[in-house]
Amino acid sequence: MTNKISRRKFLKVVAGSGVVGFGVMAAGCKGDPSGAQGWIPDQYQGKGDFPVNLKGRVAISQDNPSIERDDEKCILCGQCVEACKNVMGVYGNYPLPLKNEVACVGCGQCTIACPSGAITEKRNIQDVLAAIDDDSKHVVVQTAPATKVSLGEEFGMEPGASVGKKMVGALKEAGFDAVFDTCFSADLTIMEEASEFVHRLTKAKDEIPHLTSCCPGWVKYCEYFYPELMHNLSTCKSPQNMMGATIKSFYAEKKGIKPENIINVSIMPCTAKKFEVGREELQVDDQRDMDYVLTTRELAVLLKHKGIDLNTVAESEYDSVLGESTGAGKIFGATGGVTEAAVRTAYYFATGSNPPADLLSWQPVRGMKAVKEANATIPGVGTVNIAVCHGLENARQLLNGIKEHGSKWQFIEFMACPGGCIGGGGQPKSSVADIKQKRIAAIYKEDNSSAKRCSHDNTEIQSIYKEFYGKPLSEKAEKYLHTSFVNRHDRLF
Numbered sequence: 001m002t003n004k005i006s007r008r009k010f011l012k013v014v015a016g017s018g019v020v021g022f023g024v025m026a027a028g029c030k031g032d033p034s035g036a037q038g039w040i041p042d043q044y045q046g047k048g049d050f051p052v053n054l055k056g057r058v059a060i061s062q063d064n065p066s067i068e069r070d071d072e073k074c075i076l077c078g079q080c081v082e083a084c085k086n087v088m089g090v091y092g093n094y095p096l097p098l099k100n101e102v103a104c105v106g107c108g109q110c111t112i113a114c115p116s117g118a119i120t121e122k123r124n125i126q127d128v129l130a131a132i133d134d135d136s137k138h139v140v141v142q143t144a145p146a147t148k149v150s151l152g153e154e155f156g157m158e159p160g161a162s163v164g165k166k167m168v169g170a171l172k173e174a175g176f177d178a179v180f181d182t183c184f185s186a187d188l189t190i191m192e193e194a195s196e197f198v199h200r201l202t203k204a205k206d207e208i209p210h211l212t213s214c215c216p217g218w219v220k221y222c223e224y225f226y227p228e229l230m231h232n233l234s235t236c237k238s239p240q241n242m243m244g245a246t247i248k249s250f251y252a253e254k255k256g257i258k259p260e261n262i263i264n265v266s267i268m269p270c271t272a273k274k275f276e277v278g279r280e281e282l283q284v285d286d287q288r289d290m291d292y293v294l295t296t297r298e299l300a301v302l303l304k305h306k307g308i309d310l311n312t313v314a315e316s317e318y319d320s321v322l323g324e325s326t327g328a329g330k331i332f333g334a335t336g337g338v339t340e341a342a343v344r345t346a347y348y349f350a351t352g353s354n355p356p357a358d359l360l361s362w363q364p365v366r367g368m369k370a371v372k373e374a375n376a377t378i379p380g381v382g383t384v385n386i387a388v389c390h391g392l393e394n395a396r397q398l399l400n401g402i403k404e405h406g407s408k409w410q411f412i413e414f415m416a417c418p419g420g421c422i423g424g425g426g427q428p429k430s431s432v433a434d435i436k437q438k439r440i441a442a443i444y445k446e447d448n449s450s451a452k453r454c455s456h457d458n459t460e461i462q463s464i465y466k467e468f469y470g471k472p473l474s475e476k477a478e479k480y481l482h483t484s485f486v487n488r489h490d491r492l493f
Helices: 007-017 079-087 109-113 125-133 151-155 164-174 182-203 216-225 227-232 239-255 272-276 296-305 327-333 337-351 392-405 435-448 459-469 475-481
Strands: 067-069 119-121 138-143 178-181 262-268 292-295 371-378 382-390 411-415
Touching: 079 109, 079 392, 109 119, 125 138, 125 262, 125 292, 125 296, 138 164, 138 182, 138 239, 151 296, 164 178, 164 296, 178 182, 182 239, 182 327, 182 337, 182 459, 182 475, 216 227, 216 272, 216 392, 216 411, 239 262, 239 272, 239 459, 239 475, 262 296, 272 292, 292 296, 327 337, 327 435, 337 371, 337 382, 337 411, 382 392, 392 411, 459 475
Parallel strands: 138 178, 138 262, 262 292, 382 411
Antiparallel strands: 067 119, 371 382
16 A cells, blocks of 8 residues: 655655756745736746745635635645735734634636646535526526626637627527626616715715725725725625615516426626625525625536637626616626726716716726726716725735825725726636736726716616615615625634
8 A cells, every 4th residue: 555645745855855947846835926917927928937935725614615625636836825815915914813804805816826726616516507407497697897808718709809799699509598798787786876875975974985885805804904994895795786675576576487397597707706696694584695606717617517618608698677777787896996986976966967978988997907986077076086005915004004194085986906807816717918908908898988977867777666676775685685794713822
């Protein structure tokens, strides 16, 4: 019987032997924080002449719903630590020992940084395949805007290739009963959030600054480290869960299907969404809004398992009732997109008119700058000062400044991942230096070519309020589309 050498013993032996080239595998981090320029950290592009420097790794609990690690693949290179600390501001920002749980916001940036494939998303592919094969279940899937400009990379297409219609065709061929567009529920989110923001500006100023809540990684980060600001979070559910709640209520009623027989699946660029679907706060009448999340990478695996090639699959349209979207819904996938979409509709709610051209191409909130600042003058409301922040280490610095000096902004958008959803932890890995910019450019191109650019102009949105929700912030809207938050601070400190 062959004795199996442990990973740590192997690394110790090799480190002591001076084996040429091993340094490229286990070197410490150098250069920009991992994830800044593509996914491959700088040292892995080298010739292997770096000294051996084992750096350790982040802790991942067995019950983490978002990510997991294969210990046999871990090389202790420390890239997960660098991403978690320098990019996401989690590692090292809590005392040890931990009290009740292992600190993790589920963002998955460690999966992007990991060079050996040891850390991956916690896969739900088999769960979804089983649901599709269960004739007693009506399996519905929704696709997030950032996945439409990244899935093609898994099939050899150019970065930023827009494959939305091919994606719909592939999902229908894979056996899903209905395919909806998360951009629809992004428009729904804007209807609720813009209304909530205008209400806060005029009648609930103690809840200003208004902090966005559509990013589950950021929400959990706030619950961990800044619970005193939870009352500033928008109470709006994320587009994923607004869609899920609407499917199991309005859609179920319209189709005559029992909610318990519907399986809600989403295709997301994000691993934190896997945590989000399990939150107790995201249930209505004891029904979970969502059932399963597949990352962009997981969907590629599922399609290949089914023998479906995105390059050759026929294009198809999203199903109606919950399939129409505007340019505002599409730009949710980029940092600054939620803000731009919200201001377009807030302007309309305040004035009764669509915003001027400069707010339909609002350059100050676009781009990859860590914190972007802008202001918009809305008649009847005044000048609104806005900040847009992506990357949670950047959020830490911004929030610490607010705690010390107060906020000069009335509206602040936070996205956990660099670049926003297009840089999510479930996205395809790439060594292309400007991969995030290419995906963002594709999203804005879709916005520019959209016949409708504002969420309130979405015909299906207008219909769903007329038939079901009544109006934004109505009692029924509050029941299905809004949520609450949990103070997690004492679980770490």
